[in-house]
Amino acid sequence: MSLLDRKLLRDLIALKSQALAVALVMACGLAMMVTTRSLILSLESTRDTYYREHRFADVFARLKRAPNAVREQLAAIPGVATVQTSIAIQVTLDVPGLPEPAVGLLNSLPERGEPVLNRPHVRAGRLPLGRTTRGELAVGEAFAEAHGLKPGGAISAILNGTKQNFRLSGIVLSPEFVFEAPPGAALPDNKTYGVFWMPYKELATAFQLYGAFNNVAITLAPGASEGEVIAAVNRLLAPYGARGAYGRVNHPSHRRVDDEIRVLQGLSLAFPLVFLSVAAFMTNSVMSRQIALQREQIAMLKACGFSNRQVGAHYFKFSFAIVIVGVLFGAIGGVYLGHQLVEMYHLFFRFPQLDFVLDARVLVAAAAVSALAAFTGVAGAVRRAVHLPPAEAMRPEAPASFRPALLERIGGARWFSASFRMALRNIERRPIRSGLTCLALALATGILIVPNSFRDGIAYVIDFQWDIVQRQTVTLTLVEPGPSRAIADFRHLPGVELAEPFRFVPVELRAGPISRRLTLQGLPERGTLSRVIDAEPRQLTLPARGIVISSKLADILHVRPGDEVIAKVLEGRERELAVPVIGLAEDFAGMAAYMELHALNRLLLEGDRISGAHLVVNASRWGDFLHAVKQTPRAAGCVIKNSIRDGFRKTTGQSIGLLQKMYLLFAIIVAFGIIYNSARISLSERMRELATLRVLGFSRGEVGAVLVGELVLLTVAALPLGLVIGAGFAQGIIASVNTETVRLPLVLTADNYAFAILVVACASALSAWFAARKLADINLVSALKALD
């Protein structure tokens, strides 16, 4: 080790707490970068491997019923490599221990061999394969875990009106159900929705579908055009009640994983940049001060023949040492957070194995970015040091010149005490440093706004979705749309006080070149249970003509009320109609479109039909009601509002809790670090001044107040600025999180602001107190000594 390096090491040890503060802020940015980039890598690589090994299809189609012979025609479509046809049907389940009925999506397994596409991954037990297997089901892992189901366990399902008991043969995963939730759901509710696999013959026979299929999966040949294949599939399946084929991008499960990756990509850039900028600024402050203190040493080194390059390198090494510590902490923090977040992903996504994979490239990139930030931070100070002529450096720096602060110049002078004036003038004399300190504190405040705006947004969504929009107790759906008189049957179920019918029909809405598939809901003109609510929020009345769509959908289709959209019905008789958009609805999950029930039925030309009903059930007869529903053959689905709401609250609560902790830690580190460093630098710069004050009779507390007065003013200025910045962060992040599947409103509450202010104020106060403790070390006699 050269002697210059030994000096470096000792200087670093002397400055350890400040260097550590900088390194920690840097580590926050790096940890975030490492976590997010590694999670992207983990998700992408895991997903791609899973898809490849389990042969996830490229094109999917649902239809009413087509004979198996059509499969050959599908296979003959140019560009199609493999075709798999099957049956997929939604049924009501009776799960041991669950009072309410659950919904199960039953998928058929081929009569011979294993599935060629969308192959289930067997976690435990086995798949119920073979022509002769009967009375066995394989269950999706999420549902099994939610109910503690094991292979060998039992479950009952109502198949086409007949209750049947099944034995669980195994627990499986499927690339089709990485996100195991009913279509359109914002979050999985594994208690009430599950996916199952059973032999084709048994399922087909139960629904009189033997020799036919209603579900298609296709892989494309290399170079094939997905669009052309989808068009050909649609043409071929049109007579069979096709609901329109779609590619992977529109696959609900795939899309959710994609959305998550997109959100991570946004986060992986924005926040790390913020933290690294703050760290660069802090490095600059520390190094500038260090170089100012070592003026004479620099002069001596140069006078003794050290080159500019050697002196410059010496100080750069100083900042790189900080970078090394920052990268180390950042990597450790990033890996730790990454593991925590991967755990969180297990709540949402089901992969055979989702491990945290450290993206080593990002570590290198992160180190390079931090080094660059530190380099930028110290370049100016080092350049000044290097260009200092030795003779000049030997002389002490000229005394600082001051002038009255702006506030005093505009007439406030007589109101201020001498120490307040010192603070004001110190701030004004170094506008850039003061501005950046203020900005960094504002950023710390702003960071805190983000997770709580998520929390408040989710609380708003919960209230909005389940108090304002949906006021039913339970929603029952029929196996098949049936005549509207079925509503009378629902009304006769035990405890039902109110029943309102609805009709769901899959459609494709198109405006110009853009189209989306979704469920068009037919509802009563002005229902009291499931209501159509606008952004106000106020209830919209559905007129006899026209359609109300989600405002997100309106954005995507670029339509406004008054414009027309083309609605293509994807079920039963295929029809295409132009309907005017007459209003925009507010909703936060998926995309929806609403029409008045009778108007919809007229459009469908199927007579008065309903898909199910929303019900209000008297709590005292809840048990009877559930029992009756489990026995009702025609009810295919039963969605209990409160259980969905609770599931949603629990799942979001866990993930938001983690985010809150993470951001809280980051904000505290930044606030603490920036104040500590500023106070220490101020202490170092004003040591003589403060010692003089002590000699003149100021108590330690009074001198402490003079020391931190400036920081108090900066903090006070930073807090409101931070709230504005935080609102901006929240808006930006919420905008990036807002996808077609999930959206959050921007909700900013006084509680949120108050919490952010409290945390930053406390962290700053504590940090200032820590730094001010150094005042005890002040050498009073030093004040008496001459400067030279």
Next chain:
Amino acid sequence: MSAAVHLPHPSSAPPAGADREPIFHVRGLARVYGAGTAAVTALRGVDFDFFRGELVVLLGASGSGKSTLLNQLGGLDSPTHGTLLYRGWNLGTTDESGLTQFRRDAVGFVFQAYNLIPSLTARENVALITEICRDPMAPEDALELVGLGPRMDHFPAQLSGGEQQRVAIARAIAKRPDVLLCDEPTGALDVHTGITVLEAIERINRDLGTLAVIITHNAILADMADRVFTLSDGRIVNARTNARRGSVRELAW
């Protein structure tokens, strides 16, 4: 501050000469830094009494112990042995906050390097101190006393060395201290400027009856004192009383 501390106020003291109760009563004062073989003895037992209205000069070369003595008198450091009484109050056993209170109320310091707060104007530098002590004079009056009335709204960087030192004197006297402790007050000044500064100290001592203690290595200053003590190797090696105090202008510059 400790509640027991009640400082006698200078204005309650009798006029110079009549008062034979010393302001400082010092006996066998010693200060040793460090311990064992590394121990360095800076003061080896000094005895004296300083009285109100006196101007005392402490002479000595670098390392003679004069700064250590000044630190003891100013409440910046505590003795290792001996008695150090300020108006009968034992400073040697006073705690940190008591010493702070002592400095705040009783002592005016003048430093070699002025030690003004660069971010405050001349007037504000004085006001900074008058804000924290009882019964101060108006900062403007203190600055008038040192002849800086017209420049009181200038910042330190806009003042000459002599002017800065006079601001420091105004700051020291604005609290109406019992004691003015000056550490090489002209050390950083040229002769002409030094004279104006010493005149200011002399006037304060004469007009307000403040005990002024000046430490210096410049023997010429001895002629302006009532009494002169010469220190060497931590001891008082010579003490003399001038029959007549010379005026600053008469000193053999």
